[in-house]
Amino acid sequence: MNESASAEPGASGKPVRAHPAEPGASGQPVRAHPAEPGASGKPVRAHPAEPGASAIRFEGVSKRFGEFAAVDSLDLDVKAGEFFSLLGPSGCGKTTTLRMVAGFEQPSEGRIFLEGSPVETVPPYRRNVNTVFQSYALFEHLDVERNVAFGLKRRKVASDEIRTRVAGALELVELRGRERARPRELSGGQKQRVALARALVNKPAVLLLDEPLGALDLKLRKQMQVELKGIQREVGITFLYVTHDQEEALAMSDRIAVMEHGVVRQCGPPEEIYEQPTGPFVAGFIGVSNLLPGKVEGSGVRVAGAEHCRAEVPGHVSDGDDVQLSVRPEKIWIDDLEEGMVSVGGTIVERVYVGTTTQVIVELAAGARLVALEQNTARARSDDRWEIGDRVRLGWHPEHARVLR
Amino acid sequence: MSSLAQADAPAAAPARRVAAKPPRDFDRPRFLRVFVGLFFVVMFAPIALVVLFSFNASRSLQNFDGFSLRWYERFFESETLRSSLLASIEIALITMVVATALGTLLAYGLVRARVRWSGAMNVLMLVPLVTPEIVAGTSALLLFTQVGLELSLTTIVLGHITFSISYVTVVVRARLAALDADVEHAAMDLGATRWKTFALITLPALWPAILAAGLLVFALSFDDFVLSFFTTGESPQPLPVRIWAAIRFGVTPTINAIGTFMLAISAVTIGLAIALPRLLGRRESGLGVLLGREGA
Numbered sequence: 001m002n003e004s005a006s007a008e009p010g011a012s013g014k015p016v017r018a019h020p021a022e023p024g025a026s027g028q029p030v031r032a033h034p035a036e037p038g039a040s041g042k043p044v045r046a047h048p049a050e051p052g053a054s055a056i057r058f059e060g061v062s063k064r065f066g067e068f069a070a071v072d073s074l075d076l077d078v079k080a081g082e083f084f085s086l087l088g089p090s091g092c093g094k095t096t097t098l099r100m101v102a103g104f105e106q107p108s109e110g111r112i113f114l115e116g117s118p119v120e121t122v123p124p125y126r127r128n129v130n131t132v133f134q135s136y137a138l139f140e141h142l143d144v145e146r147n148v149a150f151g152l153k154r155r156k157v158a159s160d161e162i163r164t165r166v167a168g169a170l171e172l173v174e175l176r177g178r179e180r181a182r183p184r185e186l187s188g189g190q191k192q193r194v195a196l197a198r199a200l201v202n203k204p205a206v207l208l209l210d211e212p213l214g215a216l217d218l219k220l221r222k223q224m225q226v227e228l229k230g231i232q233r234e235v236g237i238t239f240l241y242v243t244h245d246q247e248e249a250l251a252m253s254d255r256i257a258v259m260e261h262g263v264v265r266q267c268g269p270p271e272e273i274y275e276q277p278t279g280p281f282v283a284g285f286i287g288v289s290n291l292l293p294g295k296v297e298g299s300g301v302r303v304a305g306a307e308h309c310r311a312e313v314p315g316h317v318s319d320g321d322d323v324q325l326s327v328r329p330e331k332i333w334i335d336d337l338e339e340g341m342v343s344v345g346g347t348i349v350e351r352v353y354v355g356t357t358t359q360v361i362v363e364l365a366a367g368a369r370l371v372a373l374e375q376n377t378a379r380a381r382s383d384d385r386w387e388i389g390d391r392v393r394l395g396w397h398p399e400h401a402r403v404l405r
Numbered sequence: 406m407s408s409l410a411q412a413d414a415p416a417a418a419p420a421r422r423v424a425a426k427p428p429r430d431f432d433r434p435r436f437l438r439v440f441v442g443l444f445f446v447v448m449f450a451p452i453a454l455v456v457l458f459s460f461n462a463s464r465s466l467q468n469f470d471g472f473s474l475r476w477y478e479r480f481f482e483s484e485t486l487r488s489s490l491l492a493s494i495e496i497a498l499i500t501m502v503v504a505t506a507l508g509t510l511l512a513y514g515l516v517r518a519r520v521r522w523s524g525a526m527n528v529l530m531l532v533p534l535v536t537p538e539i540v541a542g543t544s545a546l547l548l549f550t551q552v553g554l555e556l557s558l559t560t561i562v563l564g565h566i567t568f569s570i571s572y573v574t575v576v577v578r579a580r581l582a583a584l585d586a587d588v589e590h591a592a593m594d595l596g597a598t599r600w601k602t603f604a605l606i607t608l609p610a611l612w613p614a615i616l617a618a619g620l621l622v623f624a625l626s627f628d629d630f631v632l633s634f635f636t637t638g639e640s641p642q643p644l645p646v647r648i649w650a651a652i653r654f655g656v657t658p659t660i661n662a663i664g665t666f667m668l669a670i671s672a673v674t675i676g677l678a679i680a681l682p683r684l685l686g687r688r689e690s691g692l693g694v695l696l697g698r699e700g701a
Contacts, residue, residue, distance in 0.1 A: 104590055124593040137591040141609045154596035202595065 053080040054116060055206050055238040056101060061110035062262075063096050070096040072262035073110070078206075078240060080115075083232050085241045085249040088259035089285070094242045097259075098208050101240065102131050115205050125154070130199035134211040136191045138183040144170070144194050145179040151202040169201035172231060189220050196231070206238045213248065225251050246286045250274060258282045275328075280404045283326040288371050290332075291404070292325040292364070300342075301325045301403055304368035307344045311401040326402045332372035334360065334386065337395035346370070348390045360386060362394055370394060452668065459661035466656065476662035486663065488640075489647040492558055496643055497627040500565040505619040507566070508573025509611065513603075515574070516581045517589075527578075533571040541568060542635030549636065557638040564636045565626045572625065573618040580614035581607075613681075620678035624671045 056078040063071040071093040078084045086094035099105040100112060103124030112119050119127055130151065139147050148169055152162045170176050173193035183191055192212060199207055212228075213221045229252045232239050243249050249256050250270045257267040258281070266273055266282045277283035280291055294303035296317050300310040303325055317323055337343055349369070350361040358374040372394060374386070386392060459477070463470035480486055514520075515527055533541070545564045546556075554560055584607070592602040608615075630645040637646050648663055 102590075102594055123598075124590070125596045125598055129594075131591065131594045133587045133591060135585055135587050137585055137587040139588065139592070139606060150592070150597075151595035154601070198591075198595070 054078070054113070055080045055082065056240065057113040057116075058097075059111045059113070061097075061100065061107045061112060063093070063100060063105060064108045069262050071100070071107075074262075074264060076257060076264065076267065078238060080205075080238055081236050083229065083239045083241065083252055083254045085243060085253040085256045086259055087243055087246060087249040087256050087285075089244055092259040093262035094244075094259050095210055096262075098131075098210055098240060098242050101127075101206065102129055102208055103127050128205040129208055130202050130204040131208040131210065132192075132195045132199050132212045134214050136183075136195040136215075138191055138194055138198075140183050142182075143179065144175065144181050144183070144186070147183065147194055148198045148201050150198065155202070165201050166197075169197040172200065172234070173197045188216055189224065192216065192224065196228075200231070200235060200237065203235075204237065206240055207232075209239060209241045211243055212241075213245075214243075221248070228252065250286070258285060260285075277326060277402060277404065280324045280326070283324070283402065283404055288329050288359070290327050290329055290371055292327075292368050292370065294323060294325055296321045296323055296403070303344065304365045307364070309342045309344065309401060310398045311342070311403050312399070313403050317403060317405050321405060324404045326404050327370065327396050327400055329359065329371045329373045331396050331400040332370060333395045334372050334374070334392050337393060338397075340397065341395035342398050342401065343393050343395040344370075345391065345393050348386055348388050348392060351386070351388060362392060364394075455661050456665045456668070458658060459665040461658055461661075464658060466658070466661075476658040477666070479659045480662045480666065483659075485641075486644075486647060486659075489642055489644045490666075492641040493627055493644040496558060496561050496565060496633075497623045499562050500569055500626040501619045501623040503562075504566045504569035504622050505573050505615060508570040508618065509577050509615055511570060512574045512577040512581055513607070516578055517586070530571055530574055533568045534575070536568075538568075538631035542632045545632065546635040555638065556636060558641070560636040560638070561633050561643060564632045565629060568632065569622040569626060572622055573615075576618040576621070577611060577614045580611055584610050616681055617678045620674050620681075624674040624678075627674070628667055628671055 054077055056076070058074045058076040061071060061074040062069060074093075074097060086097055088094050096105060100107050101114070101119075103119065103122065106120065114128060139150065142150070145166055148166045149162050152165060157165070166179075167176070170179065173196055175190065175193050175197065178186070178190065183194065186194065192215075195212070209228075213224050216224060225248055232252075241249070241253065250273075253270055255267065255269055256273050257264045258273060259265065260281050266278050268276075273282065274286055277286065283289070284291060292301075292303040292309075294301040294309075296302075296313055296319055297308060298319070299313065300308050301313075301323060302308050309325060311325060333341065344364055346362040346364040348360055349363045350359075352359040352361070353376075356376055358376060360372045360374055361369055362372060363369050457469060458466055460472050460474070461469055462473035462475070511530070515523060515530065520526075541564070545560070545567070549556060549560050549563075588610070589602050589606055592606045593599065597605060628645055629643075630649065633643045633646050634649070637643060642650070644663065644667065648660060651657070652660060
């Protein structure tokens with residue numbers, strides 16, 4: 001994602017690498033996502049939208065169904081050309097938020113602006129947005145070409161232009177030659193591409209995507225993630241992307257808003273969300289949950305098992321407060337520790353082999369567990385080293401621990 | 406029974422030969438075939454007799470004395486019977502068109518409007534299907550006389566439309582409920598107004614169900630007796646009522662001819678209801694639509 005940020009400075013509004021504490025010494029890659037689509041040979045066009053301009057703005061938007069608040073005073077500003085993800089568990093309000101932008105739901109309170117203009121009185125068919133539905137929602141009685149042309153026909157675009165643009169859109173999603181196919185003759189991945197082409201061909205100000213890859217199998221999903229990001233870069237349209245898959249959000253987004261119970265818990269670029277979670281929910285939802293309960297004591301936290309861990313204590317917590325200490329698994333070292341590391345002792349209770357790494361689960365005290373990773377690289381002969389039941393010392397550099405409340 | 410005995414024979418043979426044949430399916434008991442077969446014989450035998458004797462050369466209702474169309478001639482020569490037949494067709498056609506239109510709109514409202522009490526309304530809508538027709542007939546007669554409507558073809562049509570709407574709604578509603586609401590959202594999202602969405606997306610998806618429902622209503626209305634009997638005027642009377650009136654003066658072979666003719670019309674209608682959706686290029690058959698099954 002750094003590539004996209006550096007290629008288009010300012011497109012995401014904030015500088016991506018704003019955090020000063022970015023550790024250069026971590027030595028391990030944070031994420032291993034597949035090759036970036038920039039290498040796929042497609043020409044990358046500049047964003048047509050004015051960079052930095054607001055594409056969607058939510059001002060105190062709430063949506064209530066009876067007593068239940070699906071979305072609760074939401075404030076967000078999505079910039080033009082941004083790939084923006086709403087990430088959260090099911091029922092967190094992300095889809096409702098999307099549907100309010102599309103016009104299928106009306107906010108109970110607050111206002112939504114599309115390219116600066118309020119939209120509450122604009123019916124869905126006059127909003128300059130298009131949606132890719134999770135179920136694809138293709139028109140079964142129309143062939144691929146007519147499906148894609150549907151939006152242009154409604155807007156009375158000249159038939160010559162419709163033909164060119166439909167062909168272009170099908171080219172973009174690599175579906176040339178399937179113009180005459182009916183949706184039921186297509187595979188899941190192809191249907192997904194038709195849905196994407198049908199929306200993109202209208203060149204909307206914002207493309208809304210509601211878990212568009214949710215119905216695909218894992219391999220296809222990974223492949224489509226790369227393609228989707230490439231397409232977004234190529235067409236330069238603002239994407240508002242709803243997903244519950246944290247890996248998907250991290251891999252594709254310029255910025256992510258993590259939602260829980262209708263509220264945005266944290267909003268920022270993927271690195272910031274991952275490396276500097278501001279609360280236990282975000283820390284637990286993104287990546288492997290590695291939270292130690294404890295109490296603040298001086299310049300650190302006394303965690304269960306009575307060990308004192310040095311950590312930067314944020315201003316809003318004080319001595320004696322109940323907090324959670326969060327450390328990402330790949331930041332934890334086992335046994336061969338370095339000078340200046342925080343260290344705790346524990347017993348290995350489980351080893352989970354997941355291919356490139358093995359998760360080592362260490363219990364520090366009853367109810368206090370940490371996951372550390374062993375690299376299964378050619379040099380690491382990890383199998384000889386740690387077994388279930390071994391006593392080990394875990395360590396990490398103090399700047400990699402976050403105190404969360 | 407002989408085929409049953411034959412089929413059982415290999416099972417009794419030495420194990421070596423049994424292995425050569427796949428073992429029989431224990432979840433497909435054979436006696437049920439006999440049972441099902443008997444059922445169809447008992448059900449179709451009387452109908453077959455009526456059809457057979459409608460072509461009888463003689464007046465006899467016991468002995469078949471050779472093939473002839475004289476009873477059909479007798480049927481079509483009769484002015485009263487002809488006008489009754491035309492009246493029945495007219496009633497059925499008008500009922501079909503009006504009930505299908507209203508029933509489709511009702512189904513659309515029940516499924517998409519999501520109003521309060523829609524659960525209760527979905528059940529109430531079924532009441533006409535389970536109301537004894539004698540009740541429906543009496544109440545219709547009472548209503549028409551109360552408001553001073555003269556009994557005629559119009560009153561029959563009104564009665565038929567009333568009970569037919571439910572059938573249409575049941576069939577169309579099942580189809581509509583299976584149609585992903587997001588498909589309609591997608592159309593609006595792409596710039597189609599609500600009306601355009603209904604015309605361009607919803608209606609084409611509902612066509613098989615609407616067609617099947619319409620033909621079903623035609624068949625129901627065409628041979629309805631009880632409600633027609635209560636709401637009919639003096640003349641012309643619909644064919645079933647006419648037959649009932651004639652039968653009081655003794656069963657003549659003409660009745661067989663009329664019966665066979667009506668059977669043919671009903672069979673053709675139901676056949677169309679099943680075949681047309683398929684002919685129109687849909688994968689699912691009208692039968693599946695009628696039974697509320699979704700196309701795979």
